[in-house]
Amino acid sequence: MSEVRSHADDVRLRAMLVAADEAALTEAYDRHAPSAYALAARITGDPCCAEDAVQEAFVELWRHPERFDPGAGSLRTWLCMLARRRAIDLVRRQSAQRTHLTRLAGQAPTEPTVEDDVLGAAQAKAVRECVRDLPQLYRDAIALAYYYGLSYRQVAVELGVPEGTAKSRLRGGLRLLAERMEAQGYSLTGQ
Structure with missing residues (x-):
């Protein structure tokens, strides 16, 4: 019963988001940001980076709500997937910056073999x-x-x-x- 209700809510939220209804974005954020944040925080190990990843996931939802397909999975799962991708990108970017700064300082970077x-x-x-x-x-x-x-x-x-x-x-x-x-x-x- 709750799974059916959840799917119906996802369909309703998607329709509202496609119509650029800000209340739908607020509702989606209130429901799913904690899960997306927990995942991003586990990946980044940094609360600020995790917040950035979640923010980018919800910006993606707002800009392109049509990309979310309720038939393929839940909105929570889709947002967690977006936050996960953004978190991984942030970690990679930070790693590249550290390597670059190490090289600028004249030290040999310690990279995995x-x-x-x-x-x-x-x-x-x-x-x-x-x-x-x-x-x-x-x-x-x-x-x-x-x-x-x-x-x-x-x-x-x-x-x-x-x-x-x-x-x-x-x-x-x-x-x-x-x-x-x-x-x-x-x-x-x-x-």
């Missing part, structure tokens, strides 16, 4: 594959919490389950994920 990049990419791919192969009830909870930055409470609301159930699914999913990663030879204990 090719080996570091290859190992990191391999581990990231293994994690994605292990998450993808989890049972759906675990996979959905982990995706909402770790890819979209939602809290336990928000995961529970999105899944339509009690908060304790959401926590249990996350714990069980993470435990299963750790077992599968260790079976593939990845040590998750840091030793």
Whole structure:
């Protein structure tokens, strides 16, 4: 029932945004900015950068509301995806600026080696594959919490389950994920 209502709200908000109704932007911001901010903050590690990423996501929504397709997913998911992209761009930009400033100061930049990049990419791919192969009830909870930055409470609301159930699914999913990663030879204990 709440999923149907949420979809209907997304359709209504999109129509209002296409008609340039500022009240729709305010409503969308009030509902979804906290989730987008949590995700951006996790990526950037900087509250100011996270705020910038969220602001850019909502500017995109305001300028091009027709790009949001309620049939493809929820407005929350779409805005989180935009904020995630902006946050990653900001992190990359900051990294490039630090490298440039280091070079200007005459110091050799400390960049990861090719080996570091290859190992990191391999581990990231293994994690994605292990998450993808989890049972759906675990996979959905982990995706909402770790890819979209939602809290336990928000995961529970999105899944339509009690908060304790959401926590249990996350714990069980993470435990299963750790077992599968260790079976593939990845040590998750840091030793």
